[in-house]
Amino acid sequence: MELIINPADELPIYRQIMRQITEAIAVGRLKSGEKLKSHRDLSEELVIAPLTVKKAYDELEALGFIETQRGRGTFVCTAPPRLDPVEQRDKIQQAARSFLSQAYLAGLRYTEVVKILKDADRELTAGAPSRKEKETA
Amino acid sequence: MELIINPADELPIYRQIMRQITEAIAVGRLKSGEKLKSHRDLSEELVIAPLTVKKAYDELEALGFIETQRGRGTFVCTAPPRLDPVEQRDKIQQAARSFLSQAYLAGLRYTEVVKILKDADRELTAGAPSRKEKETA
């Protein structure tokens, strides 16, 4: 699990960490129960302050993605968190609009966008355990 | 050109303005050469400080989306900014991966994501020149 952080990015560093970990979980690159690096090791590896990594872990734990076991380490939760479905839906729709607009600004047409999305799906799912269909609940 | 701002949103107000304007340009709802509201008028309309709107306009100008003519107003640029096509493509692909991951985290399947994207396209394209008729629902 390699992370890439960019100190100049407008997204805070702890958010960059959170995003990459949740994406890895979403896609199956990080599996349920898998152990994460300690926040101290990770901070050394990324050359950032330990508190910054800890903040990311704390927030991820508060959101239900990971859990810490005193003395043993930090692990990916078995049960992925379920947020408010309505709110969730709104955020996804907004993300879709943003993504589309960005693509349109680049001069792409709708069919091309779909193609890119399909490629991204293939790339993300590659190497990951074949996802099981989940209820949209 | 109606804007909606949400002071509670984590996205800064001036960014919300920028996003909506660039999306409107991307989609053709704002046409080349079209005049924007003065930053004072818009600030009154949105009930926010004039400087906040001005900051949005300033950044959009720095990015090449709009241009101002002292004493006359602010206008949509005729030549939208063009980045390096390769770099452009990379950013879009990265955005696609982020979008997909977010959707998967919410428990959606690929086919559902495509459906959401199609809806977003319809919504964005509504009101734009070459639009397909649909109820604004």
Next chain:
Amino acid sequence: MELIINPADELPIYRQIMRQITEAIAVGRLKSGEKLKSHRDLSEELVIAPLTVKKAYDELEALGFIETQRGRGTFVCTAPPRLDPVEQRDKIQQAARSFLSQAYLAGLRYTEVVKILKDADRELTAGAPSRKEKETA
């Protein structure tokens, strides 16, 4: 005497006009006693407000570059204005620093800058009546 104005330029339009006229005088492209276009004609030609051209002419007259003769028109003065030599010198030196810095930022070296300056001199002086050496006074 063709003028080029750019409404999007950060330099005010009336200043753009002033600059081009004074440069033309400096270089001999506009000769002493020569008649300028009326401010109304020029404003039509440039597609700008007559008041804007008039402001440029007024300022140029106040500075001593041109003079208007009621009912006859506007003419280039025979005696070029002499500003405070010290202040003048300071401004030139500041302009030299700015020009040099700009060139250095572009990656040029000093000798290349001098070469460009020589070319510019040739280009400016070409077609103009050979300038007579003036006392620096």
Next chain:
Amino acid sequence: MELIINPADELPIYRQIMRQITEAIAVGRLKSGEKLKSHRDLSEELVIAPLTVKKAYDELEALGFIETQRGRGTFVCTAPPRLDPVEQRDKIQQAARSFLSQAYLAGLRYTEVVKILKDADRELTAGAPSRKEKETA
């Protein structure tokens, strides 16, 4: 890095700051990666509003000269912005013509202009890495 601002100058304060910083970068007095003063400290030092300094920093960042890292500070970029070389050349040549015209208006001759340019170079290069020794006079 000492800055001098003149509130009476027609050039806005934030532009004066920008000019001096870009000149320092151009000439090597500010090196890649070097940390700038915080905009608050600098504003105190210059006895101006913090927002004024911040505006200068923001514009310099938009132009690619410096970059900020939240919580850490503002730094000179390692890769200075590179424009289209041809376009670049055009701008420099135009600047050369402007500079020359201004000097000629002041009654200077070409050889005098070159002398002033040489002095400006010495002054700019003073304090920079590969400088030639001279009295700061």
Next chain:
DNA sequence: GTGGTCTAGACCACC
């Protein structure tokens, strides 16, 4: 009326 600049504060998030 339009944008351009500046002030003197304030609160928040990040490291």
Next chain:
DNA sequence: GTGGTCTAGACCACG
């Protein structure tokens, strides 16, 4: 301590 955002004014220059 650092930058990020926002406010509510003010004065000026331009067209």
